[in-house]
Every structure is written in C-alpha cells, then in structure tokens.
Amino acid sequence: MKKLYAFVFLLAILTACKKDVDNENITDPKEGLKKISEAYAPGISTKIELWAKSSLTTGYNQLFVALYDSVSNQTITKAEVKVLPVMDMEMNGMHMSHSAPSVQPESDRAENTLFPLAAVFTMPGNTDQNKWSLEVTIKRDGQNKTGTARLAAEVGSSSPERxxxxxxxxxxxxxxxxxxxxxxxxxxxxxxxxxxxxxxxxxxxxxxxxxxxxxxxxxxxxxxxxxxxxxxxxxxxxxxxxxxxxxxxxxxxxxxxxxxxxxxxxxxxxxx
Amino acid sequence: MCYSFQFVMAIILVLSTSTAMAQTQQDSVIRELSLKEIEIHSTRKSKQPRTTFYQSSMLASTEDILARVEGVNLIRRGPIGMEPVLRGFSAGQINVVIDGMRIFGACTDKMDPVTIYTEPVNLKSIDIKYGGDGIGMGATIGGTLNLKLADALIDSNARFRGSLASGYYSAATAVQNAVVMNYSEKKWAIRFSGVYRKGGDYTDGRNKKVDFSQYGKVNTSVSGKYLLNKNSTIKADFLLDDGWNIGFPALPMDVGYAKARIASVTYERNNSSEFLQELEAKIYTNSVRHAMDDTQRPAIAMHMDMPGQSHTMGAFLQFRLQKMGIHAIRVKSDFYYNSVHADMTMYPKDAAPMFMLTWPKNHQMVTGLFVEDEMYLSNNSRLGLKLRIEAANAKVTDEMGQDQFSVLGYDVHGPVNRILKNANISYTRFLSSMFTVYLSTGFNERFPTTSERYGFYLFNQMDNHDYVGNPLLKNEQAWNTEFNLLCATKDWSWKLSAFSSRVAHYIMGRTQPDLSVMTTGASGVRSYENIPSARLFGAESSFNYQLLNRHLTFNNTWKWLRGKDNENTPLPLISPLKIMTSVRFKHRTLFFQVENEISSKQSEINVDFGEGVSPAYTLFHIRTGYGIVMKRHKLDFSLGIENLLNKAYADHLDWGTTLRPGRNIYGLLTLKF
Structure with missing residues (x-):
C-alpha cells in the first residue's frame, strides 16, 4: 500500500512538472509584435490582420499576416496568401500608383498561426497624398473563391536610410x-x-x-x-x-x- | 650590498680564519656576483662608498638611480614614467616586482612602468638579478628588478627618527619635498614616508622649453612592524602613489592620472635551530588606475578617453631548509591573479562617439614553485641550482572582448594554459684571495603579456603602427649564459661581466598588410609574432678605487650591449656603449664630486621600428655637499649642476629624440633627526 502511495505521489509530481513545461512552451505567437492594420476580405468571410515587429519604415520590413474566420472567429492556419504592396499617390490632382518588392509566404501553412512575409518599402507613405497599402489575396484551404483586401500600412522614413x-x-x-x-x-x-x-x-x-x-x-x-x-x-x-x-x-x-x-x-x- | 669593503677585507682573511667564517664571507661575494643590490638611504647616510654613486642625491628618483646601474637602461617617453630595460630585455621579458609582489601597469602604451609607483624614500634597496638568476620571483627570460620596501625600524634607543628634505631643480623649475619618520616602541614600530614632486616644462640644451614635459606626483607609504616574539615579526605595508598631469612629449597624449594602491601583510620567522628557516609568508593586493589625457594637446584629430585598470592579488611562502650536508635548499611557492582592462572612447566632430576595448577584460593566473639548492662542493667552489615550474592561465573574460577579437579571426572564448619551465645552474670558484669567478647558465621561458596577446589596435608612436595582439603566441624561450669575474683588494675592486642570450620564439611586431590602420596617420598595422630567434650579448665593467686614505673615491662603469634578430638585423631599443666615471672627494662632512657620462654613437639601429642613428654625447655633472652636525640633528646642504655644459642631447632610447634637460642647477636641504 505504501509503495502504491509513493508511486502515485511520484506520478503526480512528474505529470505536474510536465504540465509546467508545456505551459512554458505555449507562448503568444504575436508577443513582441505590433498590429499595423486589419480588414475584411469580402466574399470569403475572412478577417485579415497585418502584424510587424515595429512600426513600418522605408526599407526591408518583416511582416506577418494572421487570418480569422469572420463568423466563428477561428484562426485559419491553411490558406494561400499573396501580397502586393501598393503606393497610391495624389499629385496635382493626378492619381498614380506603383508597387514595391515583396517576399511571399513560403507555404500555405501558417507558422504558429502566422503567415510570414516581407516588403521593401521604397519611399515613406504616411500622408494623405502618399499612402502605402498591402493588397492581400487569400484562397482558403478547401474553397475555390479568392478574396482580396487592402490593408493600410503607414510607412515612416528609416534613418539612416536602409x-x-x-x-x-x-x-x-x-x-x-x-x-x-x-x-x-x-x-x-x-x-x-x-x-x-x-x-x-x-x-x-x-x-x-x-x-x-x-x-x-x-x-x-x-x-x-x-x-x-x-x-x-x-x-x-x-x-x-x-x-x-x-x-x-x-x-x-x-x-x-x-x-x-x-x-x-x-x-x-x-x-x- | 654593492662593493662592500668588509667582504673584500674578509676575503683576504679567508685563509687564516675558520671555514664557517669564510663561508659567510663567500656568501657575500656570491651575492655580489649574482645580484646587483643598490641600497637606498633616506634617514642615515650610507657608509658604503658606492651607494653615493647610484643615489646621486637624497631626492634622486627611482628612475635616476636605475639609470646609473650597469646593466640597466631606460626607455624614455617623458620626464617620468621611464621603462626599465635589463640587458636589452624589457616589459614582459622581465619581472618588475615591489617587495616580491607582482604588480602590472594599467596603461596600454607602457606609460606607467611599475617603477614609477615607488620612490626612493619608501625603498630599502633595489635588487636586480639578470637573466635566469631572477627566476625566484617568476618565470622570466631577462631577469628581475625587485623594489624592496623599507621596513619600520624597531630600535628602542631611537624612538623617533626621520628626515625632511626639500629641493629645487632649475631646468624644470621643479620642487621636491620628502619626509621620512620612524617611531619605535619596544615591540613595534611604524614608519611613514611621503614625497611631493612637481615640475613644469623643462628647458633643453637649446634653451627651449619642451612642451608637455610637466608632472605632478605624491607618494606616501606607511609601514608597521610588530615583534611577535624573539624570532618572528608581522609587518603591514600600505603604499599610495598618485600622479597627475604627467607630460609625455614623445607621445601624442599625456597622463591625466596614474594611481596605485599597494597593500601587504607579511609574517617573518627566523630561528636558526629550526628545520624551516628564514620563513616569509606574504599576502598582498594592489590596484592601478590610469587614464591618458589629450585635452591639453593642440591640433588633435579628435578627443579620446583612454582609461585602464589593473588589479592584482597574490601570496607567497618561502623558507630555507636547515642545511643538510653540502645542500642549502630554499623553497618558494607563489600565486598571483592579475586582471586588467582598458578601453577607448573617441569623440569625432559631428558623429557618434566610438567605443572599443583596447585591452578586453582579461586575467592571468599564475602559480609557481621555485627550488634553489646551493651546494658547497669544497672550500673554494660552489654549485647553485635553481628550478622553477609555473602553471599559467590567461583568458579574455568579457563577451564584448571575445566578440571584438573574433573580427581578427581568433577565437578567444577559451583559456590559454601553459606550463613554464625555468632552470638555471651557476658555479662559483674562489681562485685566490683576489679573484673570484662566477658562471651561470640556464633555460628560461616567459608567458606573453596582455598587450602581446590581447592588445587591440594599440598605437606605437615610435614605428607609427597600430599593434594588435596575437592569442596564439608561443612562449618566448631563452638560453642565458653569464660570466663574471671579480678582482678585489683592500683599496680597489673590479667586476667584469659578459653575458649572452639566445632567444627562441622572440616576440616582435610584424606588419600585417591585410589589416587597415585605425589611428589616423598611422603607416600600418603590426601583429605580435614569434620570430625564429634573436641574440643578445654584451659586457659590463665596474671599477672602484679608494685612495688618499679614502678621501678620494674613483668610480667607473661601462655597459655595452648588442642585439640581433635571426636575419642579423639589429634589435630595436638597444643602448650604445655607455661609460660613466665619477671622482668624489670627501673630508668629514664635506664632499665634492665630478661626474662624466659618455654615450657612444648608435648606428646599430632598427629602421623598421622607426629608429635613426643616435649621435654620441658627453656630459659633465658636479655635485657638492656639506653637513652641519648639531646636538641631535644633522643638516645637509647639497648643490649640484647636471649637464654642466648645457649640451643639447637625446639618448638612443629616448622616443621621438626629444631633447633632454639642459643645464640643471639643483639645491637641496636635508634635516635628519
């Protein structure tokens, strides 16, 4: 009987320990990140969030896209994600736009609920005349429809220039x-x-x-x-x-x- | 002690006295031959005629005294802070210790050799052992310079004794004041000494002021001694040395401050009937803080802060075993830990400050065991054997330093561990009542220094190169051989020394064309490397003659040295032939002395190291003094003129060939009580 108690006791300790370790491993994937903007992709009932390590500046920026089902609010971890940075400029009443280099997510599976990507902003865009946005196109796993949303991205100047x-x-x-x-x-x-x-x-x-x-x-x-x-x-x-x-x-x-x-x-x- | 006349007379008596008596006299001869000991006198005048030769006046600095010793030269970058060179070996090749304590300067540019942290008023003597004879204090290839601190004197007949001295030197409009006091009770005594020295820019032989040659310095020391019983004493020493605003005309910057704190506790026991004799145990600690200063200099590219620190602690235990048959064995075990770091912050105009580690924080930890056996082979011959084994460990301890060094392609995360082996054998033969021969030979090794191993872009003004360390350096190894002949009669003595060292893995800077310079205007970057070999050899002579019923003393010393690397190129910083002669007339308390100093031309130069041919020079000095003996006091007046002919000259070892002081008239007053 004593032995059994001891065994149970040890088991309790061991499982308790294991639990602790597990708890430590689960961290918020967005910890240390900053939310830049969010938007709904029409037609595919998906909410798109744009995250970055810090405020966006000209040059290379590591970005993350998080996807949620807008009905269930569940995290979507499998989807084809494509991005296109777009700069919209208003000059003397004329509208112009151009893009910037970007690196697409490597896989259709999220890494720890996030889709990593990158954009190289070639100029600042934080005024009414010059605005950066990220055109994100989503094709969720198991769906045929694609949806596109524009996520606003305020980009400051990097100093020194990167x-x-x-x-x-x-x-x-x-x-x-x-x-x-x-x-x-x-x-x-x-x-x-x-x-x-x-x-x-x-x-x-x-x-x-x-x-x-x-x-x-x-x-x-x-x-x-x-x-x-x-x-x-x-x-x-x-x-x-x-x-x-x-x-x-x-x-x-x-x-x-x-x-x-x-x-x-x-x-x-x-x-x- | 230098040329003690007692022993000379004793040698004459050797044949007619007992062997035991003869042995003690022989001991002093051997000491004379294997050790250069310069006694320093601060309270009472020495009876030894040669002391007055080395210590030219009561206020002569440690450096002034060293400069006059055969076998010693000084590398001069400024009026104080000169680096001692023993028979062509300097820096890490020699041990400079204070009372056996290891202490290391905190300046990356060698502006604070340990010798500046002592003053003659707190010294009892300066002991110099060349080459392998000096391994008692630590593994070394060039020898050991031991600055022995003065003890408090327990003398119940003289409770309070001391001296006050004050002097003025015209060339640098310098003042020097010194005080020594000794208070003694029956069982204990305390000694205090203090010096204040301050000098302005000195005037050279062309009657021009030499900019940035000023200095200021205070040194105080307290030493206490307590008699535990008849045979044992305990002693505590504390020494404080503060230097400030010390000019270095040969360098692009001066010293803002140089501070040393030195403390030790020593236990001594000597009982001739016990198995362990002359036992001495010491624990000590010291710290040196140093900062260079360029704020006084005009037209500098940018201001830099360059502070450095060095902290050492250690202990040693030594004793002699009771004589067994022909063997007299002495054992010493020692340990020290030294940690140094230095950094540099540069402040460019309109740009961010730049910070780097010139000495990444690193330590050296060394433990050693030294055994000496003196074998009395016969009445007239002795064999000496010295062995030292040392375990040394060096490591860069801060992460930034490790990262910084990785830029040079070295991984310095791990420690460097070495075993250093030193062995020396000597033979003394008493040929006749007049002649004694002393031979010494051995194998020696030394550990590379912090700068040689971990220095990071240290600028050397002499060859205009930045120097980087090399963590992979091998130990420098030397085969040293020395021959000494002593001839002595009642009135004169002559000592001749010839020596030679063959150094393997000689450490020298070599240009690295792949590295770009850091110091603006530098011509390249050098890294320390082991060159295959180098040779150093030379000879010294010293002659002393007393005549006219000892009213007249004639003294003459020669020192000559050569150094070559494996390609037969002369080694840098090798002094040319120097001859010093003094004639001293003494009658009661009056003396008059004429000195002549000759340095020959040095054309054996190392152009790569930035050396040029140094012309010969001849100097004359005169000194005179008179003492008034009062009831309980003695008042001494001294007056002298150094560089009488106002010669404009620089020594070969003076960096930047900055001219030395021109005619210097000094006067000093000493009150002894």
Whole structure:
C-alpha cells in the first residue's frame, strides 16, 4: 500500500512538472509584435490582420499576416496568401500608383498561426497624398473563391536610410535594402541584404546574379575592419554575408554590385 | 650590498680564519656576483662608498638611480614614467616586482612602468638579478628588478627618527619635498614616508622649453612592524602613489592620472635551530588606475578617453631548509591573479562617439614553485641550482572582448594554459684571495603579456603602427649564459661581466598588410609574432678605487650591449656603449664630486621600428655637499649642476629624440633627526 502511495505521489509530481513545461512552451505567437492594420476580405468571410515587429519604415520590413474566420472567429492556419504592396499617390490632382518588392509566404501553412512575409518599402507613405497599402489575396484551404483586401500600412522614413535605388548601365532599376541583426554589436555580425529588379511599375523580380563586395569604414577615422565576408545570393532576392565592427560609432558599409563587368556602388550608414 | 669593503677585507682573511667564517664571507661575494643590490638611504647616510654613486642625491628618483646601474637602461617617453630595460630585455621579458609582489601597469602604451609607483624614500634597496638568476620571483627570460620596501625600524634607543628634505631643480623649475619618520616602541614600530614632486616644462640644451614635459606626483607609504616574539615579526605595508598631469612629449597624449594602491601583510620567522628557516609568508593586493589625457594637446584629430585598470592579488611562502650536508635548499611557492582592462572612447566632430576595448577584460593566473639548492662542493667552489615550474592561465573574460577579437579571426572564448619551465645552474670558484669567478647558465621561458596577446589596435608612436595582439603566441624561450669575474683588494675592486642570450620564439611586431590602420596617420598595422630567434650579448665593467686614505673615491662603469634578430638585423631599443666615471672627494662632512657620462654613437639601429642613428654625447655633472652636525640633528646642504655644459642631447632610447634637460642647477636641504 505504501509503495502504491509513493508511486502515485511520484506520478503526480512528474505529470505536474510536465504540465509546467508545456505551459512554458505555449507562448503568444504575436508577443513582441505590433498590429499595423486589419480588414475584411469580402466574399470569403475572412478577417485579415497585418502584424510587424515595429512600426513600418522605408526599407526591408518583416511582416506577418494572421487570418480569422469572420463568423466563428477561428484562426485559419491553411490558406494561400499573396501580397502586393501598393503606393497610391495624389499629385496635382493626378492619381498614380506603383508597387514595391515583396517576399511571399513560403507555404500555405501558417507558422504558429502566422503567415510570414516581407516588403521593401521604397519611399515613406504616411500622408494623405502618399499612402502605402498591402493588397492581400487569400484562397482558403478547401474553397475555390479568392478574396482580396487592402490593408493600410503607414510607412515612416528609416534613418539612416536602409533602402537604395540604383539604375545600372543597362538600365535596370534595382532596389537594394539591407537589414542587420536589429542591434549590431562589436565583433562579427551576420549581414543580410535583399536586392530586387524592377520589371514594371507593379512587379519586381529577385536580382540573383550580382557579385557583391562590402567594405565597412568609419568615415570619422577613415579605417575599416578586417575579415568581412561578402554577401552571396541565397534565394528570393536575399544575399547573406558577414560584417565586422571593431568599435561602436558611425559606420558606413560601402557596397559594390558587379554584373558582367559593370559595377555599381552604393552605401549604407549605421550607428550603434 | 654593492662593493662592500668588509667582504673584500674578509676575503683576504679567508685563509687564516675558520671555514664557517669564510663561508659567510663567500656568501657575500656570491651575492655580489649574482645580484646587483643598490641600497637606498633616506634617514642615515650610507657608509658604503658606492651607494653615493647610484643615489646621486637624497631626492634622486627611482628612475635616476636605475639609470646609473650597469646593466640597466631606460626607455624614455617623458620626464617620468621611464621603462626599465635589463640587458636589452624589457616589459614582459622581465619581472618588475615591489617587495616580491607582482604588480602590472594599467596603461596600454607602457606609460606607467611599475617603477614609477615607488620612490626612493619608501625603498630599502633595489635588487636586480639578470637573466635566469631572477627566476625566484617568476618565470622570466631577462631577469628581475625587485623594489624592496623599507621596513619600520624597531630600535628602542631611537624612538623617533626621520628626515625632511626639500629641493629645487632649475631646468624644470621643479620642487621636491620628502619626509621620512620612524617611531619605535619596544615591540613595534611604524614608519611613514611621503614625497611631493612637481615640475613644469623643462628647458633643453637649446634653451627651449619642451612642451608637455610637466608632472605632478605624491607618494606616501606607511609601514608597521610588530615583534611577535624573539624570532618572528608581522609587518603591514600600505603604499599610495598618485600622479597627475604627467607630460609625455614623445607621445601624442599625456597622463591625466596614474594611481596605485599597494597593500601587504607579511609574517617573518627566523630561528636558526629550526628545520624551516628564514620563513616569509606574504599576502598582498594592489590596484592601478590610469587614464591618458589629450585635452591639453593642440591640433588633435579628435578627443579620446583612454582609461585602464589593473588589479592584482597574490601570496607567497618561502623558507630555507636547515642545511643538510653540502645542500642549502630554499623553497618558494607563489600565486598571483592579475586582471586588467582598458578601453577607448573617441569623440569625432559631428558623429557618434566610438567605443572599443583596447585591452578586453582579461586575467592571468599564475602559480609557481621555485627550488634553489646551493651546494658547497669544497672550500673554494660552489654549485647553485635553481628550478622553477609555473602553471599559467590567461583568458579574455568579457563577451564584448571575445566578440571584438573574433573580427581578427581568433577565437578567444577559451583559456590559454601553459606550463613554464625555468632552470638555471651557476658555479662559483674562489681562485685566490683576489679573484673570484662566477658562471651561470640556464633555460628560461616567459608567458606573453596582455598587450602581446590581447592588445587591440594599440598605437606605437615610435614605428607609427597600430599593434594588435596575437592569442596564439608561443612562449618566448631563452638560453642565458653569464660570466663574471671579480678582482678585489683592500683599496680597489673590479667586476667584469659578459653575458649572452639566445632567444627562441622572440616576440616582435610584424606588419600585417591585410589589416587597415585605425589611428589616423598611422603607416600600418603590426601583429605580435614569434620570430625564429634573436641574440643578445654584451659586457659590463665596474671599477672602484679608494685612495688618499679614502678621501678620494674613483668610480667607473661601462655597459655595452648588442642585439640581433635571426636575419642579423639589429634589435630595436638597444643602448650604445655607455661609460660613466665619477671622482668624489670627501673630508668629514664635506664632499665634492665630478661626474662624466659618455654615450657612444648608435648606428646599430632598427629602421623598421622607426629608429635613426643616435649621435654620441658627453656630459659633465658636479655635485657638492656639506653637513652641519648639531646636538641631535644633522643638516645637509647639497648643490649640484647636471649637464654642466648645457649640451643639447637625446639618448638612443629616448622616443621621438626629444631633447633632454639642459643645464640643471639643483639645491637641496636635508634635516635628519
């Protein structure tokens, strides 16, 4: 009898412990994120929410789309999600619009209830004349109909500027954006960039065939840093490399983009 | 003690006295040959004629004294804060210890060698052991410089004793004031010493003021001693040294402050009938804070803050075993932990401040065991054996420092552990009543320093390069050999030393073309590397002659040194031949001394290190003094003129060939009670 009690007691402790561990693992997927906007996609009874890590700024922004059934309010975890950033401009009574590079969700399954995607905003859009929005097209699993909604996205300026537009000798228009670990540190930092080529006003394609060379420098002192790794193409317009900082302060990363003997240069500034 | 005449006379008596007596006299000869000990006198005048040669006046600084020792040279970047060089070895190649305590400067640019944190008024003596003879204090290839602190004196016949001194130096319009006091009861005594030194910009031999050559410094020390019983004492020392606004004309910045706090407790027991004799146990701690200052300098590209800190604690236990047969064995075990860090913040115009770690926080932890056996082979020969084994550990302890170093391609997350082996064998032969020969040879190793291992873009003004550390450095290893001959009679003595060191894995800066400079205007970046080998050799002579019933003392020293790397290129910072001669006339309390200092031309130079040919120079100094003996006091007046002919000169080891002071007239008044 004693043994049985002991066994039950131990079992109780073990299950209790396990429960605790489980509880710790379940975290709110939106923790640390900020809701940018929401809208209803007509015809497919779906509510779309747009989330981001912080307020949107020009350059590369990691975004998340969350989908809910507007009737049951249940989270939708399987759907085809497509996005298109759209800038609407009012100039002297004329209306114009254009798009910006974007990275679509990789799969029709949500990661932890969210569909990750990215957009590279090429200009600020936070006034009545210049407005960014995200056109999100949804095809829910098991449905044939698609629905589209426009989600407003207020975009401020990044400072220093994190996106650069270049025109190459062949006439290609390139959008180059960099994103670091959010807080760079003294030492070796993973460096990621994204480069898209403009096909027309409303579409951008990943620019996958550039040879990149980075040269960090401190403009105040004129020195650089050793052992940097030039970013190389991975996929979806992403390039990955390593950048080294020997001290804090104002740094400039000079970037050469080479293709077929032609070279273009730009730079990005940062301070930490 | 240097050339003690007692022992010289004793040698003559050796044959006619008992062997026991002879042995103690032989001991002093061996000490004389293996150790350079300069006694410092602050309360009473020495009876030893040579002391007055090294300690030219009561207010001579530790550096002034060292400069006159054969075998020692000083690297000079400013009027104070000179770096001692023992027979061509400096910095991490030598141990500079205070009373056996390990202490490390906190300046990345070597502006605070440990010698500046002591003053002669708180020293009893300066002991110098060259090469492998110096391994008692720590693994070393170049030797050990031990600044021995003065003890409180227990003397119930003189309860209160001391001295006051005040002096003025014209070249730097400098004032120096010193006080020493000793109070003694029957069982205990306390000693206090203090010095205040302040100098303005000095005037060189061209009658021009040398900008940024000022300094200010206060040093105080308190030492207490308590007699536990007949054979044992306990002693506590505390030393405080504060320097401020110390100019370094050869560098782009000065020292804002340099502060050292040194404390120790020592237990001593000596009972000749016990198995353990001359037992000494010490625990100590010290900390050094240092900050460079460029705010006084015009036309700097940007202001920089460069503070550094060094903290050390340690302990040692040493004793001698009762003599067993022919063996006299001495054992010492020691431990220390040193942690240093230094950083730099630069403030560019219209840009964010830039911060980096010049010495990432790192520590060195060392434990060692030292055993010395002195074997009395016969009445006239002795064999000495010294062994030291040391376990050393070094590690970068802060994450930012580790990350920062990864930029250079090194992983410094893990510690570096090394075993250092040092062995030295010496042989003394008493050839006749006049001649004694001393031979010493051994293998020595040393651990690379913080700067050599973990320094991050440290600018060296001399070769105009930034230096980065190399965590993969091997230990520097040396085969040292030394030959000494001592001839002594009643009136004169002559000591000749010849030495040679063959160093493997010699640590030197080598240009790294792949690295870009950090300091604006620097010509490149160098990293410390082990070059295959280097050779250092040289000779020293010192001659002392007393004549005219000891009214006249003649003193002459020579020091000569050569250093070559494996490609036969001269090593940098090698002093040319130096000859120093002094003649001192003394009658009762009056003395008059004429000195001559000759430095030959140095054309054996290392151009890569930024050296140029240094011309020869000759200097003359005169000194005179007179003492008035009163009932219980003694008043001493001293007057002297250094660089009598106002020669415009710079020594080969002076960075930036900044001219040294021109004619300097000094006067000082000392009251002894």
């Amino acid at each position: 996106v650069k537009m270049l025109t190459t000798a062949e006439g290609d228009k390139l959008v180059v954006a960099y994103f670091f670990p959010i807080h760079p540190k003294i030492g070796i930092n993973e460096l990621e960039m994204i480069i898209y080529r403009q096909q027309d006003k409303m579409s951008f394609l990943p620019a996958d065939n550039y040879l990149l060379t980075i040269t960090p420098e401190m403009p105040a002192m004129g020195h650089g840093s050793p052992n940097n790794v030039n970013p190389v193409y991975t996929k979806n317009g992403y390039y990955k490399g390593k950048v080294n900082f020997t001290m804090t302060g104002d740094w400039r990363i000079n970037l050469d983009l080479a293709k077929a003997g032609q070279k273009n240069t730009t730079f990005f500034d940062l301070t930490f």
